[in-house]
Amino acid sequence: MFDEFINRRRRIRAETRQLREIPRLLIQLESLRSLTPDDLAATLDCAATHREWSHAESYLNDVCQIEDRKTFGVNPGDRRALWYLVKGFAARSVLEIGTHVGASTVYIAAALKTFDGADSPRLVTVDIEDVNDEVSGEWRKRGLANSPREMIRTAGCRDLVTFVRNSSLQYLAGCTDCFDLVFLDGENTAANVYQEMSLASKVLNKDGLILLHDYFPKNRALWTGNSPRVGPYIALSRVRKEDPQIKVTPLGELPWPTKLGTRKTTLALVTRQ
Secondary structure (H helix, E strand, O other): OHHHHHHHHHHHHHHHHHHHOOOOOOOOHHHEOEOOHHHHHHHHOOHHHHHHHHHHHHHHHHHOOOOHHHHOOOOHHHHHHHHHHHHHOOOOEEEEEOOOOOHHHHHHHHHHHOOOOOOOOEEEEEEOOOOOOOOOOHHHHOOOOOOHHHHHHHOOOHHHEEEEEOOHHHHHHHOOOOEEEEEEOOOOOHHHHHHHHHHHHOOEEEEEEEEEOOOOHHHOOOOOOOOOOOHHHHHHHHHHHHOOOEEEEEOOEOOOOOOOOOOEOOOEEEEEO
16 A cells, blocks of 8 residues: 555656646637536436437447456446537537547447437547557457457447547647547546647637546545556646636546446546636
8 A cells, every 4th residue: 555655656756747848838728618517417417318328328238348447448337428428518529539449439439320410420539559450459459359440330330430540649730620529548648648638629619528538636546456547637737727717527426337336437527617
């Protein structure tokens, strides 16, 4: 226990030093949505969304047979939260940073698939690795039966999803598209997340949302025996210090199970006051 505390303090000091080397970057505040606790609560406890979820849950479980403890993919409760957030905030265009084994990718795409109308829903998912490679793909290394692309095809979402191999910073810097929701779940060092935040705010549609994964408030562990990722909290602490109008809302506990017998989540929304 004491060793974990010491190691965490070392990681915090190291990442804080690295972050100091990054010059101040601006967040495009006007693109961010304003969000109240009631807005979020209504999104996660919407009767209509619950009904739709009851129809989607079974086939998603069949398509996405991923155990998060073995693959380090997004856990089932967080995947469900992603589905609800996309639905509840009508996010028809989503950018995901960090595809990994495709757990979150499938759920985001499945939520997008439910939208009707003239505006075609779309998901761009970016990873520094070739996530669909038959030999070196992370899905293969983790012993999964299907690649992210194959799961997307099975879910009937092939036309909605674009896979991109690139670093997050390179992709965001050159991106000319705009999105309703940006989900940051890639390299979660403080320096990287800080830079992603600035770049992500520039590719948001008006009233867009940024969603973080691995956000541990005050860098405290949420689960016994699980060491927190310290980077996102350090990065957002600097962002909020530089611009107090930025608001970070940890989802805290979800209305359904997440991992290790709890309802706790490291998902957090970034909005404006």
